[in-house]
Amino acid sequence: MKPRLSVVAVLFGGVLCSSMLGGCRKSAGEVKPTDAFGTYDTEPDWNDNTRLMHLGYQESQGKRVFYQYCVWCHADATPAGPSNRSNVTPTPPLMNDGEKLNGESGEYLQNIITLGGSALGKSAMMPPYGKTLSADEITSVIAFTRAIAQPAYQKPGRPGSQYAGKP
Amino acid sequence: MPAEDMGKLSEKLRLTFAVSTVVCVLALAISPLKDLRAEWKHYKRWFVKYAQTRPDTKKLLADYTPGIDQVWLPGMNVTDRCTTCHQGITQAGLADASVPQPFRAHPPVPHNVRQWGCTVCHRGQGPATEVAEAHETTLAWEQPILPAHFLQASCGSCHQSDLKESPQLARGRELLTHLNCQGCHKLNNLDRPTLGPDLSSVGYKVTREWIYKWLKEPRTVLDKDGNVTVNGYENEPEPRMPKFRLSEDELKALSGFLSVQKAKPIEKYKINPAVVAAWSKKPDLISQGEVRFRQMMCTTCHSLAVTRAGETKMIGGDIGPELTKVGSKVNDEWLVAWLRDPKSYLEHSNMPRYGWSDEDLYKVSQYVMNTLTDSDLLANVPKLGAASEEEISTGKRLFAEKGCASCHALNGIPPQKEFGPDLTAQGSKNASELEFGKAKIDHNLVSYIQAKLRDPLSVNPAARMPQYNWEQADLDAVTTALLSQTGPAATSALQHLVVTRRETSFQALGAFAEVYERFKCYACHRFNGYGGKLAPDLSFEGSRAQQKWIADFLKNPQTIRPTLILRMPQFNMSDKDASIAAEYFSIAVQNPNVDPQSVGARQFTPAMVFLGKQLYEVKYQCQSCHTIGATGGYVGPNLNNAGNWLTPAWIEAWLRNPQALQPDTIEPRRNFTEEEIRALTAYLLTLRTGTKPLTAAPAIAERGAGR
Numbered sequence: 024m025k026p027r028l029s030v031v032a033v034l035f036g037g038v039l040c041s042s043m044l045g046g047c048r049k050s051a052g053e054v055k056p057t058d059a060f061g062t063y064d065t066e067p068d069w070n071d072n073t074r075l076m077h078l079g080y081q082e083s084q085g086k087r088v089f090y091q092y093c094v095w096c097h098a099d100a101t102p103a104g105p106s107n108r109s110n111v112t113p114t115p116p117l118m119n120d121g122e123k124l125n126g127e128s129g130e131y132l133q134n135i136i137t138l139g140g141s142a143l144g145k146s147a148m149m150p151p152y153g154k155t156l157s158a159d160e161i162t163s164v165i166a167f168t169r170a171i172a173q174p175a176y177q178k179p180g181r182p183g184s185q186y187a188g189k190p
Numbered sequence: 191m192p193a194e195d196m197g198k199l200s201e202k203l204r205l206t207f208a209v210s211t212v213v214c215v216l217a218l219a220i221s222p223l224k225d226l227r228a229e230w231k232h233y234k235r236w237f238v239k240y241a242q243t244r245p246d247t248k249k250l251l252a253d254y255t256p257g258i259d260q261v262w263l264p265g266m267n268v269t270d271r272c273t274t275c276h277q278g279i280t281q282a283g284l285a286d287a288s289v290p291q292p293f294r295a296h297p298p299v300p301h302n303v304r305q306w307g308c309t310v311c312h313r314g315q316g317p318a319t320e321v322a323e324a325h326e327t328t329l330a331w332e333q334p335i336l337p338a339h340f341l342q343a344s345c346g347s348c349h350q351s352d353l354k355e356s357p358q359l360a361r362g363r364e365l366l367t368h369l370n371c372q373g374c375h376k377l378n379n380l381d382r383p384t385l386g387p388d389l390s391s392v393g394y395k396v397t398r399e400w401i402y403k404w405l406k407e408p409r410t411v412l413d414k415d416g417n418v419t420v421n422g423y424e425n426e427p428e429p430r431m432p433k434f435r436l437s438e439d440e441l442k443a444l445s446g447f448l449s450v451q452k453a454k455p456i457e458k459y460k461i462n463p464a465v466v467a468a469w470s471k472k473p474d475l476i477s478q479g480e481v482r483f484r485q486m487m488c489t490t491c492h493s494l495a496v497t498r499a500g501e502t503k504m505i506g507g508d509i510g511p512e513l514t515k516v517g518s519k520v521n522d523e524w525l526v527a528w529l530r531d532p533k534s535y536l537e538h539s540n541m542p543r544y545g546w547s548d549e550d551l552y553k554v555s556q557y558v559m560n561t562l563t564d565s566d567l568l569a570n571v572p573k574l575g576a577a578s579e580e581e582i583s584t585g586k587r588l589f590a591e592k593g594c595a596s597c598h599a600l601n602g603i604p605p606q607k608e609f610g611p612d613l614t615a616q617g618s619k620n621a622s623e624l625e626f627g628k629a630k631i632d633h634n635l636v637s638y639i640q641a642k643l644r645d646p647l648s649v650n651p652a653a654r655m656p657q658y659n660w661e662q663a664d665l666d667a668v669t670t671a672l673l674s675q676t677g678p679a680a681t682s683a684l685q686h687l688v689v690t691r692r693e694t695s696f697q698a699l700g701a702f703a704e705v706y707e708r709f710k711c712y713a714c715h716r717f718n719g720y721g722g723k724l725a726p727d728l729s730f731e732g733s734r735a736q737q738k739w740i741a742d743f744l745k746n747p748q749t750i751r752p753t754l755i756l757r758m759p760q761f762n763m764s765d766k767d768a769s770i771a772a773e774y775f776s777i778a779v780q781n782p783n784v785d786p787q788s789v790g791a792r793q794f795t796p797a798m799v800f801l802g803k804q805l806y807e808v809k810y811q812c813q814s815c816h817t818i819g820a821t822g823g824y825v826g827p828n829l830n831n832a833g834n835w836l837t838p839a840w841i842e843a844w845l846r847n848p849q850a851l852q853p854d855t856i857e858p859r860r861n862f863t864e865e866e867i868r869a870l871t872a873y874l875l876t877l878r879t880g881t882k883p884l885t886a887a888p889a890i891a892e893r894g895a896g897r
Contacts, residue, residue, distance in 0.1 A: 061339045064358075081297045087357060092856050095825040096814070105753050110823040111814045141809075148814035154859040155849060159298060178286070 069098075069119050070173055078170055085167025088160050092152065093118060111148050121172035128179075129165055136161045230258065230319050233275040237293060246283050258319060261307045265683035268307035270316035272324065279303055300355075310684075311344040312336055327634050332620035334634050336673065339666065343617060346674025348684065350379040350691040362671025365664055369430055373596030374610035374655075378675060379691050386430065386597035388536055390453040395524045395535070398449035399571045402441050408433055432656035435647075440588055446577025447585020453601050456527040457534055462548040469552055479557025482550050487747075487759040488513075490724075491541075491713070494562070507756050509540060509713060509724065517563035526555050540713040545762035593654065610655065615677030625650055639669050694719035702774035705767050714758075717779070724756065730781035730851060732774075734840045739831075741765075741772035750827040750835070752817075781843075781851060789838040794872035802873025805866055815857075818877060826857060833878040841871045 064083035068074040078086060089097075095107045097118040108115060116123040124132070135143050137158070139151030152161065169176040234256060241250040259273040278284035278293040280303055285295040296303060301311070309316040314335035318324040327334040336344060342356035352360040363380055366372070370383040392401070408431040436444065469475050483489075493506030495514040504512065520528075527534065529551060532541035577585070586603070589595060595605040616639070624638045629648045631637040641648050643665055646655035660668070679685035696717035698706035706712070712721035715728045731740070745768045747758035763771075806812045815825035832841075843850070845867045848857040862870070 061337045063338045063341060079297055080299055084355060087354065091854075095856075096823075103753065104755065105824070107815065107823040107825045147809065147811040150810075150814075150858040151860065152858050154861070 066167075066171055068173070069117070069171065076171055078167070081163045081166045082170045083167075084160065085163035085165070085170075088156065088164050089118060089167055092156070093164065096148075111146075113146055115149070118168050119171040119173050121174045121176060124168055125172055125174070125176045129162075132165045132168070133158075133161055136164065228319070229321060230274045233277070233292060237277045240290070240293060244283075249283065250278065250281055260317075261304065263305075263307055265681060266307070266310065267681045267684070268310060268316060270307040270309050271319055272308040272314075272316065273303070274319065275321070276308075279308075311341065313344065327621050332622060333618075334621075337636060340636060340670045340673055343670045343673030346379070346671065347617070347676045348679070348687050349689045351689055358667050358670050359674060361664070362667035362669070362674075365668050366671050369432075369658070370597050371613075373605065374593055376608065376612040376614050378614045385538065385599065388538070388599040389448060389451055390599065390601045391451060391456070391535065393449050393452040394456045395520055395528075397521075397568075398445045398574045398577065399568045400519055401448050402445040402574060403568055403571050404431070405434065405436055405441055405444055432658045434592055434656045436592075439584075442574065443581045443584035444588050444592075444594075445574065445585070446581035447583075447589060450577055450582060451600065454535075456524055457531070458523055459526050459530055459551075461526070461552045465548045465552055469549070469556075475553060476557050476560055479553035479555075480561065482554050483557055485760055486544065486550075486554075486762075487757050490756040490759055505755075507724065509722070513558070513562055515562060515564040515567050517559045517561065518565070518567040522555065522559050525558060526551065529555060540710050542710040542713070542759065542761060543708045544759075545764060545767075547762070550762075592656075613672060614675055616675050617673040618676040627651065636669065636673070639672050640665060643668060692719070696720040698774070699778070700774065701770045702778075705771050705774075709761055709763070709767075725758065727852060728775075728779065730779065730784070732776045732779040733781040733784040733786075733837065733843075734851075735775070735835055736837055737772045737776040739835045740775055741768045744768040744771055750831075751824065752828060753824045783850065784837075784839050784843045786837060786839045789842055789871070794868075794875060798869045798872035799876050801866075802869035802871070805870055806873055810860065829874060829877055830879045831877065832874040833876055836874065838871055838875060841874055842867055845870055 062077035063080050064078040064086065065075040066078055066086055068076055090102060094101050096111055096115045097108070099106050099108060099117065101107075118124075131143075135145065135149065136156075137151060137153035139147070140149030141147040142151065156164075238251065238254065241247045241254075244250060254277070258271055259277070260269060260271040261273060262269050273279055275292045278289065279296050281295050283295070284293055285297070287294075289295070307316065308314070312335050313333055315324050315331045315333060318331055323331045325335045342359040345353060345356045346359045346363075349356070352363065366377060367381045367383045370385060371377060372380060372383050373385070396404075472478075489506035491507045491509035492511065492513045493504045493508065494512070496503055496505045506512075524535070528541075529544070530546060531543055532539040533543065589600065590603055590606070593606070593609045594600075595603045596609055617635075619635055621633050621635060621638075624633075624635065626633055626638065627649045629641050631641050631648075638649065642650075642653075642655070643658065643660065646653040646657065679688060696712070696719075697703075711717075711728070714722045714725035716723060717727075718729050735743075744761070744763050745765070747760060749757045806818075813822040815823040817824060817828045818830060840851075844857075845860075845862055847859050848855045849859055
């Protein structure tokens with residue numbers, strides 16, 4: 024009689040425990056899909072080619088637009104070889120020049136690309152791209168600029184860390 | 191058994207039964223409780239807490255429900271519960287990278303989540319409600335989520351034409367075509383591939399020893415510093431010819447078999463003895479040959495290894511094979527016959543037929559045979575001699591067995607149908623359908639494809655697939671293109687959305703057809719979407735350039751973009767050929783929206799020219815990209831000779847909207863007024879300074895070696 028009862032008690036306890044544990048099984052080990060499944064694209068750091076920067080969808084679209092339209096004057100090396108940067112006065116900033124571009128707001132950059140330099144009192148050598156590129160493409164170029172900026176771009180206003188992390 | 195014992199036993203039994211009943215009922219009662227702690231509920235509760243820490247709480251929680259959320263699109267076979275946890279996916283306020291996953295908003299993409307769901311692009315298990323089951327391969331759920339790096343594969347399932355947004359997929363498809371994967375595998379949505387050389391007469395071209403070496407090690411070696419060690423074959427990091435794992439006997443048999451392939455005798459050409467006699471005594475024959483080789487811009491398609499400061503680099507194009515050691519490869523009689531008329535040896539060759547004079551032909555062939563050589567090229571090859579009957583028959587069998595016929599035409603050996611597996615649905619295979627062998631890799635489709643491409647034997651020791659040599663970026667691109675091969679669409683609604691691939695062709699007509707075919711214009715230029723991408727698109731060349739300019743340019747091409755390294759070859763085109771081509775362009779290769787009549791009669795006044803110059807130099811500062819005189823940028827073409835080069839109608843149409851004429855041009859569309867357009871056109875038409883030819887145009891040999 025006694026051993027049977029204890030067997031029953033063990034069984035009972037086991038079922039209870041497993042049913043409870045079953046519920047909390049997964050919350051113990053978190054899977055972070057962003058880490059496990061990588062990023063959309065990468066771009067080698069212009070200053071340190073052993074380092075790769077990870078790009079999201081928008082930034083990688085910006086990279087595509089940059090290498091088609093902007094690279095000729097805003098980089099020192101181009102896919103076709105020599106850069107046109109030295110032919111242009113004043114010398115245009117490099118696209119990853121954080122010291123120059125981090126201080127400019129996204130709105131300002133959007134405007135100067137859309138309307139051209141002369142519309143904003145800058146050099147007319149920067150042509151307007153508002154009728155050639157879509158607004159989304161221009162936004163994506165700015166996102167790409169922010170992603171490759173050296174020193175790294177910090178979003179103004181609310182510090183990012185305030186809302187990060189789990190409760 | 192006595193009756194009282196029976197009663198005792200049954201009482202015990204009853205007690206046991208009663209207890210176990212209670213246990214079962216309790217267990218049943220408890221089991222729903224564990225749902226309280228289901229994984230997704232944790233994310234639901236976390237999102238509420240997270241939203242409360244934000245200033246836009248109300249907006250974030252506007253659609254909040256405590257249950258499972260799903261996007262259900264019956265027409266597309268989509269039931270995605272991803273939004274149960276990814277609750278901020280459509281909240282623009284959560285786009286910042288500091289927002290913890292899974293709450294971050296999706297970046298703006300052409301398809302939004304509410305209309306398309308998630309799994310159409312990302313794959314994975316839409317109906318699953320646990321993190322692991324939704325994203326990874328588990329025993330019951332086999333479709334894992336596609337890693338972001340290969341995401342463009344999903345674009346390719348519906349977009350059979352290439353999109354500018356998915357360059358990795360486009361590159362992968364280009365490689366599948368370039369490497370002729372369709373020779374052995376069935377694949378969808380690709381262009382027609384270019385085949386390897388026809389080997390029917392290869393015995394006239396190269397020696398058995400060279401074939402042996404080529405089969406054994408058909409590639410250029412890149413050392414760890416990225417320097418090229420040339421083996422005298424191809425310059426691309428991925429030569430089209432893969433490496434087959436052949437034993438010594440197989441190498442001997444195949445090289446023997448190929449060395450006796452002499453279907454069509456080469457047409458021997460005897461260079462004018464007077465030319466040979468005059469030049470053979472001159473010591474600078476070779477250097478003169480090299481000068482001609484460079485003047486003719488052979489390096490636009492062929493590269494040579496050049497050593498500078500101890501570093502060897504490949505310089506030149508990759509349309510034709512690398513030529514650094516070609517003098518030790520080919521037979522000199524074959525070379526002369528080939529240079530004169532490539533088509534007589536190889537029907538589908540992209541090599542143009544130059545207008546050779548005997549003198550040029552002699553100098554250049556002597557340069558190639560004497561300078562582009564390497565005495566060590568065949569150093570490690572055993573002396574093979576003539577092939578035996580047995581070797582030839584074994585070689586013939588091997589040629590078929592190894593799948594050589596899939597890429598190389600050879601008389602009497604037809605390509606085998608379906609030599610390799612059908613890959614049209616490879617991208618939607620489950621892990622359980624794949625053979626991993628003993629490979630120590632993750633058991634999922636992406637790892638399998640990459641392992642198989644990198645080393646076919648790693649997953650299947652009996653694989654017939656040869657060894658390719660990949661750069662990581664290209665390996666990823668091909669993987670993406672293979673993952674996009676997902677077979678027929680899952681539902682008719684999806685099938686309806688498929689954007690089919692556009693077949694492109696360009697048919698040259700009349701006398702031009704022969705000129706077009708002889709000079710292989712399409713190897714570098716594009717006509718209505720058909721042809722190479724190296725040189726400018728000529729679909730509307732007749733509207734753009736003046737007929738006389740085209741004819742002059744063809745006879746003596748002067749680049750209008752001085753920074754280009756690869757330039758239009760000097761074909762030694764005759765006046766007749768050049769005028770046939772120029773006339774054809776001016777009549778038939780036109781853009782209907784550029785009307786030559788619209789500007790023909792208009793007078794351009796000096797005042798307009800003056801205004802145009804002001805606009806060019808001050809208001810719009812076009813000199814940032816274009817050169818006039820000796821100053822300006824070199825992003826756009828040099829405009830010194832614009833007045834002789836461009837038609838007035840084209841300049842006006844171009845200034846109005848460049849992208850309407852050439853969709854991918856980087857010239858920005860500006861807000862010019864009609865008056866400004868006319869003024870700029872007037873100014874550009876006054877620029878008529880032709881650049882002087884680098885050398886005097888050589889006398890074209892109508893009756894010379896080039897016929």
